[in-house]
Amino acid sequence: MSLSSLLFASRDALTTQQMAINVTGANIANVDTPGYTRQRAEIKSTGMIDVAANSVQLGIAVSRIERLYDRYIEAQTVDQRQNSGYSDEMLRGLQNIEVLLDNTSGGGLSDKLNKFWAAWENLSNNPAGQVERSDLLASAQNMTTTINSYQSGLHTINTDMNRNITDVISRINDKAVEISQLNAKIIDAAGDTGNNNALRDKRLEALKELAGLVNLNWIEDASGALSIYLSNGDPLVQGATTRALRIELDASIHSNIYSASSATEPINGAVTKGTLGAYIALQNDMIPQYLDYINHCAIALAQGVNELHRNGFDLNQNTGMDFFTIADMNNAAGSIAVSSAIASNTNRIACSSTISGDGDNATKIASIQYELLMNSQTSTLNGYLATVVGQIGRQVANARTDSDRQTAVMNQLNNQRESVSGVSIDEEMINLIKYQMAYTAAGKLCVTVNEMLDTLMELLQ
Amino acid sequence: MRVTQNMQFYSAINNLYGSQVQYNDLMEKLASMKRVNRASDDPIAATKIVDIRQSMAAIEQYGRNMDNCNAWISTTETKLSSAHDLLVTAQEIAVGQATATATAETRRIASHTIQSIIDEMSGLANAKLGDRYLFSGSRNDVAPFSKTVMASTIEPAQAVAENTFQGTVLSSGVFAGTLNRTCVLKITNGGALAAATYQYSTDGGKTWNGSDLSLAAGSVNFGEGVELTFNDLGGTKAFGINDVFYVNAIAGGYYSGNSEDVSVTIDRGTSIAYNISGAEAFTASGGGVDIFKTLNDLKEALVVNDSPGVSGQMENLTKARTQITLNQSLCGTKANHIDMVKNNSAEFNIKLTSLLSDAQDADLAELATRLAMKETALQASYAMAAKISNTTILNFLK
Numbered sequence: 071m072s073l074s075s076l077l078f079a080s081r082d083a084l085t086t087q088q089m090a091i092n093v094t095g096a097n098i099a100n101v102d103t104p105g106y107t108r109q110r111a112e113i114k115s116t117g118m119i120d121v122a123a124n125s126v127q128l129g130i131a132v133s134r135i136e137r138l139y140d141r142y143i144e145a146q147t148v149d150q151r152q153n154s155g156y157s158d159e160m161l162r163g164l165q166n167i168e169v170l171l172d173n174t175s176g177g178g179l180s181d182k183l184n185k186f187w188a189a190w191e192n193l194s195n196n197p198a199g200q201v202e203r204s205d206l207l208a209s210a211q212n213m214t215t216t217i218n219s220y221q222s223g224l225h226t227i228n229t230d231m232n233r234n235i236t237d238v239i240s241r242i243n244d245k246a247v248e249i250s251q252l253n254a255k256i257i258d259a260a261g262d263t264g265n266n267n268a269l270r271d272k273r274l275e276a277l278k279e280l281a282g283l284v285n286l287n288w289i290e291d292a293s294g295a296l297s298i299y300l301s302n303g304d305p306l307v308q309g310a311t312t313r314a315l316r317i318e319l320d321a322s323i324h325s326n327i328y329s330a331s332s333a334t335e336p337i338n339g340a341v342t343k344g345t346l347g348a349y350i351a352l353q354n355d356m357i358p359q360y361l362d363y364i365n366h367c368a369i370a371l372a373q374g375v376n377e378l379h380r381n382g383f384d385l386n387q388n389t390g391m392d393f394f395t396i397a398d399m400n401n402a403a404g405s406i407a408v409s410s411a412i413a414s415n416t417n418r419i420a421c422s423s424t425i426s427g428d429g430d431n432a433t434k435i436a437s438i439q440y441e442l443l444m445n446s447q448t449s450t451l452n453g454y455l456a457t458v459v460g461q462i463g464r465q466v467a468n469a470r471t472d473s474d475r476q477t478a479v480m481n482q483l484n485n486q487r488e489s490v491s492g493v494s495i496d497e498e499m500i501n502l503i504k505y506q507m508a509y510t511a512a513g514k515l516c517v518t519v520n521e522m523l524d525t526l527m528e529l530l531q
Numbered sequence: 532m533r534v535t536q537n538m539q540f541y542s543a544i545n546n547l548y549g550s551q552v553q554y555n556d557l558m559e560k561l562a563s564m565k566r567v568n569r570a571s572d573d574p575i576a577a578t579k580i581v582d583i584r585q586s587m588a589a590i591e592q593y594g595r596n597m598d599n600c601n602a603w604i605s606t607t608e609t610k611l612s613s614a615h616d617l618l619v620t621a622q623e624i625a626v627g628q629a630t631a632t633a634t635a636e637t638r639r640i641a642s643h644t645i646q647s648i649i650d651e652m653s654g655l656a657n658a659k660l661g662d663r664y665l666f667s668g669s670r671n672d673v674a675p676f677s678k679t680v681m682a683s684t685i686e687p688a689q690a691v692a693e694n695t696f697q698g699t700v701l702s703s704g705v706f707a708g709t710l711n712r713t714c715v716l717k718i719t720n721g722g723a724l725a726a727a728t729y730q731y732s733t734d735g736g737k738t739w740n741g742s743d744l745s746l747a748a749g750s751v752n753f754g755e756g757v758e759l760t761f762n763d764l765g766g767t768k769a770f771g772i773n774d775v776f777y778v779n780a781i782a783g784g785y786y787s788g789n790s791e792d793v794s795v796t797i798d799r800g801t802s803i804a805y806n807i808s809g810a811e812a813f814t815a816s817g818g819g820v821d822i823f824k825t826l827n828d829l830k831e832a833l834v835v836n837d838s839p840g841v842s843g844q845m846e847n848l849t850k851a852r853t854q855i856t857l858n859q860s861l862c863g864t865k866a867n868h869i870d871m872v873k874n875n876s877a878e879f880n881i882k883l884t885s886l887l888s889d890a891q892d893a894d895l896a897e898l899a900t901r902l903a904m905k906e907t908a909l910q911a912s913y914a915m916a917a918k919i920s921n922t923t924i925l926n927f928l929k
Contacts, residue, residue: 101536165571174567174577174891176584184588191592194795195599198662198671383736383775387691389717390773424735425715425777426789428669433796439589440799452585460578463570470571481545485538492535496924503928 073526075128076519079117082129083512086113089132090505097493098502105275107139107491109267137267139491144274147483148281148288152343154476155282159348161469163227167360168466170223173459179220179367180455182213183439190436193421194429198385203416210408214394220364221403224357228323231353235317235325238283238346243314245280246298246307249273253295254310260294280306285343302340304329324353356465363458364403370443371451372396372406375435382420382431391420536923543916550909557902566893576890583887589799590876590883596795597869600805604869607665607807608862610655614812615855617648617655618822622848625829629842638841642833649826653678656813656823666809667788669735670713670779675788675809676823683783688759688776695721695771698763706780708755710816711789716751716759718774719743724763727770733757735777735789746770755780785823786814797872805865812858819854820847 090111100106117129173180189206196202252273259266273296277288280298286306287299298307305313306329313330320326326336327350338354341347372394379393393412397405412418421432444454559568570577627633628641656676658665667675688702696718713735720728720743728743733753744751750760757780763769781787790811792804811817815824825847832840 102540168570172569173581174570175565180581180585181588184585188588188592188595191596191796195596196661196663386693387689387775387777388693388773389736389775422736424669424737424791425713425775426668426670426672426735426791428791428793430669430737430794433794433802437796439585452581456578456581459570459581460574463572463574463577466569466571467574481541484541488535488538488541489533492533492537494533494535497533499924499928 073519073523077516079129080512080516080519082116082131083515084509086111086130086132087505087509087512091502091509093135094498094501094505098495098498101493101495101498105271105278106493107137107267107271107274108493110136110138112136135267137270137491140487143483143486143490147480147487148278150476150479150483151278151281152285152347154473154480155344156342156348156351157469157472157476159345160351161466161473163231163348163352164356164462164466164469166227166230167224167356168462170220170227171360171459171462173455178455178459179213179216180452180459182209182216183371183452183455185209186213187436187439190421190432193419194432194436197421197427197429197432200416203385203419206419207408207413207416210393211413214406214408217364217368217403217406221361221401224361224364225404228353228357231349231357232319232323232325235327235346235349235353238349239315239317239327242280242283242306242346243312245276245283246312246314248276249280249296249298250307250310250312252276253307256294257310266294281344283344284341284346300329300337300340301342302332302337304331304337304340325350360458360462361403363454365401366444367451367454368396368402368406369399370454371438372402374438374441374443374451378431378435378438379420381423382435383422383425383427384420385417385422385427387425388418389420391418393419536919539919539922543912543919547909547912547916550905550912554902554905554909557898557905560893561895561898561902564893564895565891567891573890579890580887583883583890587880587883587887590880593797593799593876594873597797597873600795600797600803600869601866603660603665603805604862604866606658606660608859608866610658610665611807611812611855611859611862614652614655614822615852615859617652618848618852618855621645621648621826621829622845622852625841625845625848628833629838629845631838633838635836638833638836642830645826645830645833649678649823649830652822652826656809664788664809666807666812668806668808668810669791669793670711670787670789673787676785676813677787678785678823680785680824680827681781681783681787684781685757686779686781688778691775691777694774694776696761696763696768696774698761698768700762700776701760702758702778703760704752704756704758706756706782708780709782710810711779711781711787712755712757713777713779713789714753714757714759715775715777718746718770718772721770721772721774723766723769724749724761725766735791737791753778784814784821786810786816790816797869798876801872803865803868805869807858807861812855817854820850822851822854825851 090113093109093111097108112133112135113130114133115129116131118125120126172178186206186209189202189209193199193202193206252269256266256269256273259269277296277298280286285301287301288296289299290296291309293309295309296307297305297309299305306315307313315330316328317325318328327338327341327346328334329337338350341350372392376392376394380390383389384391391411392409395407395409396402397407407413409418421435422428423430423434439452440450442448443451445457449457560566567573567576567580624641624644628638633641653676656666657674663671664675683706685702685704685706688700690696690700712733715732715736716729717731717736717739718727718729720726725747727746729746729751730739730741730743731751731753732739733755746761749762750758752758757778759776759778779787786809788809790808792808793806794802794804796802808817811819813822815821825844829841829844829848831837832844
């Protein structure tokens, strides 16, 4: 065994420890980088010499830089991100509807209805009273305005959904492009472990973000490329190619989503999770459902009141007039209004059931509040409203529970991931001390060999 | 398990968020004093709250209705009691003037007193509360009682101002009925006489005959002798749908109001007729005597110095007093009914208030305690968050 080989050994040790310190440095630098997976320099000894039949290991090298992660936890995270993206957005969307339809603290439609009925009763007490008549008109207009505002509020939420969906689709497409580009680089850099790790970290992070937006299936092939499919099998990313999604608005101002492989048939049904899934569900199910409820209320109210009002006589003894008008039956809540004839002349309010000017028709109209007009003749208008309030309340409460549970799951997964792949400063510092000592020792070895060589040189003089 | 710095920071932040959310929630409840601030706080309670608020609003309105009724009834009662007093006076006069000591001169003087009693009685019977006659039934366009006797009449036909029809309509016939009534005709299909159809009502429009009839004949018979005749000027004047024509038929006597009830809802599903029928109180239609006729007869008998005629009205005057007293007690019955309903609604309202409070109000003592606890937890979270950075190896590597 030669002294020079000892020198080589100390050189290897120095570079190896330096490499290890580099990796430690990278870990420390990335301590709070999202998606960063901690790395470890795998060190192994190299070379071996035999001295009198004894083998001695000589030299050291970094065999590879290892990425410490748990494939199962990462897959779980991608799965659960789809759910948490959905439940968070669903909660936000439903809360918007809840605020709009809130009737628990007064000032809602239910209160306006109560005032409307009370105004009819007041009129029945004094059928010719001008004050009672204008009070009734005001409370009726107040009520129709409230119904209109429910409709326009839901309409605004729907328009917001379109904007949100457009945003999300462009983010999905951006992420798909990012992943396909990373795929290309990962295939190119197949042999280069260090670079590969950083690319894979980035790609996994992009995949997780994508999973938060839409439900997807993913598969990594032998070349290292990640392919992503929507739940109906339509590809989003295949190796280095991206298949972008696209949206169109339909006649009812709803967003339809098309994939590259389904260019004519919307794939809304396949999107059930992630932020996009929540927006689609809100737009296609929740908002139309509540619009329907409000429309039913508006139609039942108008029909109930009009039917009786037509049979009554106004102050000028005319009969057969409607109290409410609905300009567009498909948008009853948005177009219900007090008939313009009545709005311009309250004497047209037909509160009398006979031509002699009594208040019986007003009493009859006021008692519509107890009539089972809704839900196939099983509930009153107010009962129906109460059910709607209860329903939105229940949906929000359920969505909140879902969202809380999903947050807990994500926290748990995050903790598990951090536990395996996160950087611990304590650990890195201790490693640093270890590598530094090893580096110092290797330096010392080099000095010692140098001195030994000097000693030899002196012998030669 | 490996615990990394990120885990510590995440869990510190999550704990802080969690505590803050709950703290805020409690603060909101304390500030609003309500347990349910939005439907999702308690969906079932929210449903109840909407229901209860409706019931309470209805009770409040029924309360207002009953106050109106009470005002009406007590005014009616006062008027009836004054009417009774007048009748007592009239009877005293009759008793005095029926005796042999009375002379033609005293009877002539007494007849003036009776005339002023008639005038005053007319004032009472035509009394108004607000804009409405107390004793006219549901008819409100004319004073219900006249001081002098009217013949049975069919008033001129009326066409409502906003009718499309510009032809003429005339009433005719001799009214054979015993109760005043308003006959109404409503056009259900427009056009010329030949094409138009109508429905009719003999009770002012409350109930209709139910089927469309052709107007081709040009005249309509409402029964009991009431008839309307239309002239569309040779087909040049068309009817519009919902054109309304009506005619009042008066049975004769002193009363031109009708016998309809005036009613209002005083509780869910319960309405009360709060008026006293003028016909029942002052005319013979309820089986009693016609008060105005009796007084006029008495006056006539006094004017012509007809002693048996004067004493002949004494029995009628007694009947009239009973009739008024009967109606007074009817007022009392109505007032009692209302009082009873009012008490029940007041009790129900108290119950509803407590139900509403149960459903939506916060338990302050409990909230305050929980808030104090949450505050401690929040402070602990802050203290913990501040400590995280002290617990790394870096503090020991000097």
